[in-house]
Amino acid sequence: MNVPVISDASRETTPAKSPIRRSPSAKRRTRLVAYAFIAPTFFFILAFSYYPAIRALVGAFTNWDGFNPPTWVGVANFIEAFHDPVFLASIGHVALWTAIGIPLSLIPPFFVAQLIFQLRSQRSQYVYRTLFIISMVLPAVVGILIWEYIYEPSGMLNALLKDVGLRFLQHAWLANPHLALWAVILMGFPWVAPFNLLIYYAGLQAIPTELLDAAAVDGATRWKRVFRVEVPLIMPQVKLLLVLAIVGVSQNLLTPLLMTGGGPGTSTTTPVFYMYDVAINFDQYGYGMAIAFMLFVVVMGLALLNMRYFQSEN
Amino acid sequence: MVARRRPAIVLHIILLLLAGVSLYPMIFMVVNAAKTGIETGASPFSFPIHPLWQNFLQAFQATGPAFWRSGVIVSVSVFGMLLFGMLASYAFAKLDFPERNVLFYVVFGLLLVPPFLTLIPLFLEIKDMGLLDSRWGLILPYIAGGQAFCIFILRTFIRSIPNDLFEAAKIDGATELTMFGRIVVPLSVPIIVTLALLNVVGLWSDYILPSLILSTNHETVAMAIANFQPPPLAPSINAFNLQLAAFTLASIPIAILFLFLMRYFVAGMTNGAIKM
Numbered sequence: 001m002n003v004p005v006i007s008d009a010s011r012e013t014t015p016a017k018s019p020i021r022r023s024p025s026a027k028r029r030t031r032l033v034a035y036a037f038i039a040p041t042f043f044f045i046l047a048f049s050y051y052p053a054i055r056a057l058v059g060a061f062t063n064w065d066g067f068n069p070p071t072w073v074g075v076a077n078f079i080e081a082f083h084d085p086v087f088l089a090s091i092g093h094v095a096l097w098t099a100i101g102i103p104l105s106l107i108p109p110f111f112v113a114q115l116i117f118q119l120r121s122q123r124s125q126y127v128y129r130t131l132f133i134i135s136m137v138l139p140a141v142v143g144i145l146i147w148e149y150i151y152e153p154s155g156m157l158n159a160l161l162k163d164v165g166l167r168f169l170q171h172a173w174l175a176n177p178h179l180a181l182w183a184v185i186l187m188g189f190p191w192v193a194p195f196n197l198l199i200y201y202a203g204l205q206a207i208p209t210e211l212l213d214a215a216a217v218d219g220a221t222r223w224k225r226v227f228r229v230e231v232p233l234i235m236p237q238v239k240l241l242l243v244l245a246i247v248g249v250s251q252n253l254l255t256p257l258l259m260t261g262g263g264p265g266t267s268t269t270t271p272v273f274y275m276y277d278v279a280i281n282f283d284q285y286g287y288g289m290a291i292a293f294m295l296f297v298v299v300m301g302l303a304l305l306n307m308r309y310f311q312s313e314n
Numbered sequence: 315m316v317a318r319r320r321p322a323i324v325l326h327i328i329l330l331l332l333a334g335v336s337l338y339p340m341i342f343m344v345v346n347a348a349k350t351g352i353e354t355g356a357s358p359f360s361f362p363i364h365p366l367w368q369n370f371l372q373a374f375q376a377t378g379p380a381f382w383r384s385g386v387i388v389s390v391s392v393f394g395m396l397l398f399g400m401l402a403s404y405a406f407a408k409l410d411f412p413e414r415n416v417l418f419y420v421v422f423g424l425l426l427v428p429p430f431l432t433l434i435p436l437f438l439e440i441k442d443m444g445l446l447d448s449r450w451g452l453i454l455p456y457i458a459g460g461q462a463f464c465i466f467i468l469r470t471f472i473r474s475i476p477n478d479l480f481e482a483a484k485i486d487g488a489t490e491l492t493m494f495g496r497i498v499v500p501l502s503v504p505i506i507v508t509l510a511l512l513n514v515v516g517l518w519s520d521y522i523l524p525s526l527i528l529s530t531n532h533e534t535v536a537m538a539i540a541n542f543q544p545p546p547l548a549p550s551i552n553a554f555n556l557q558l559a560a561f562t563l564a565s566i567p568i569a570i571l572f573l574f575l576m577r578y579f580v581a582g583m584t585n586g587a588i589k590m
Contacts, residue, residue, distance in 0.1 A: 033489075034410070037404060044398065044458035048436065056432060115329055131336075141564075142565060189335065190336060192336050195512075198580070199583070251429065254521060272430045304426075
């Protein structure tokens with residue numbers, strides 16, 4: 001009978017924070033150590049993240065060729081952008097890219113994670129997980145350049161169409177201004193992004209099996225279980241992937257840069273590509289930064305919006 | 315039982331088909347890398363009867379120095395990124411200091427700053443610093459660019475290490491640095507490996523910043539394979555096959571890393587640390 005009383009008493013005399021941590025000199029020491037530990041990080045992010053970011057935001061209001069000192073022009077760059085047909089067209093391109101690209105980056109990996117998760121044997125789950133991850137070893141540049149070959153007039157897609165007797169469907173996919181943007185957006189079929197797949201899979205694994213069993217006992221069909229139990233429970237993962245997808249789609253610079261150079265004409269020019277192009281190839285740094293500024297505001301707004309939306313839902 | 319087994323077969327068929335299509339660009343790359351230009355022209359789908367292994371050798375002749383250069387840049391960057399990221403994450407997760415949350419949000423906020431915003435000013439900054447065409451011109455921004463994501467993930471992970479461990483070590487007289495080296499780092503190995511792999515893959519294939527900062531004389535692997543120039547003596551009809559061979563070579567270092575670290579990687583990705 002006495003034992004629990006004693007342990008209770010000893011717990012009371014030992015506060016959650018140990019006496020060692022409470023002595024003022026030790027506390028000061030911990031502080032100094034902590035600041036020393038975060039110091040390198042702050043040096044790097046201030047010098048190479050915040051400084052260029054602020055320079056970009058300020059530079060948006062200047063006219064700058066990169067050699068002569070920048071001159072303040074107020075919002076002239078922004079006004080110019082809204083009268084610039086290439087910029088306006090690029091907004092349409094990224095809007096389409098977002099509308100198609102985000103579902104493509106979210107749905108197929110979920111579907112595959114779901115299929116893998118439904119397999120009973122741990123071993124097969126492991127094998128499929130591995131199979132879908134293997135493509136991660138391909139550098140992004142390689143993936144894009146292989147797809148460029150797939151779309152070439154004498155490339156793989158047309159060869160495939162010829163072999164299955166659909167010759168009339170052959171196109172110069174990237175050279176046709178009506179098809180190029182679609183070709184670039186739909187690149188990567190069947191769109192099972194390994195990173196997204198693993199994130200979903202982790203989310204599914206974290207769901208307590210009792211919950212799924214309970215739903216099964218209640219007579220929920222498999223897909224009902226998916227949408228009523230699993231999807232709500234993996235919302236944190238969906239939220240993360242959605243934010244990453246928004247940020248990712250908005251900055252799809254590499255694909256147009258390597259595959260199409262923004263063309264034919266300006267048919268695959270995205271705002272980021274246009275920013276790069278005017279700054280790097282035409283030395284209009286101020287104008288480029290103004291485009292980056294606008295894009296940043298939109299992306300940040302969308303990301304915050306969907307964070308808030310999902311938070312209030314939880 | 316029968317009704318239950320059938321969906322399993324359907325599952326396998328769907329998964330195998332999807333995996334096959336997902337992997338096909340890679341298979342295509344390796345298979346055609348060992349063919350001649352004439353064979354690829356005849357059919358990109360065929361397998362080589364007599365694989366041309368010297369394609370890989372010729373591709374390596376054209377890109378070899380880039381491999382060494384990229385290897386140095388990527389390993390120094392990822393090491394620095396994780397060392398500084400771990401130290402800061404430990405401080406944010408377990409040490410008490412004024413304005414801890416504000417400072418954390420200063421780091422965290424960078425997750426919302428997309429790289430495109432800083433691309434042009436960063437390029438100009440590196441130019442002003444006289445680091446154009448130097449490997450430090452890439453390493454320094456790479457270390458900075460990795461901090462937010464690493465710290466975001468690592469802080470969550472380190473927070474989940476029981477406080478009792480630290481209390482016990484403190485009673486034994488351990489300093490923060492000892493606890494960092496003896497408790498935090500060893501327990502974080504899976505998540506460190508995961509982050510290292512993600513960043514190695516990302517930096518190894520980064521093209522845009524290197525193409526702005528380095529000249530073609532000092533190109534990285536990503537630049538070398540994108541602007542591939544076959545060696546002068548190679549038959550020009552095989553240029554595309556040699557480029558595919560260079561692609562294959564560029565994927566091999568990542569493949570080797572995955573081969574050895576896959577277990578850690580999957581564990582790190584799927585233990586639930588990466589979420590919001």
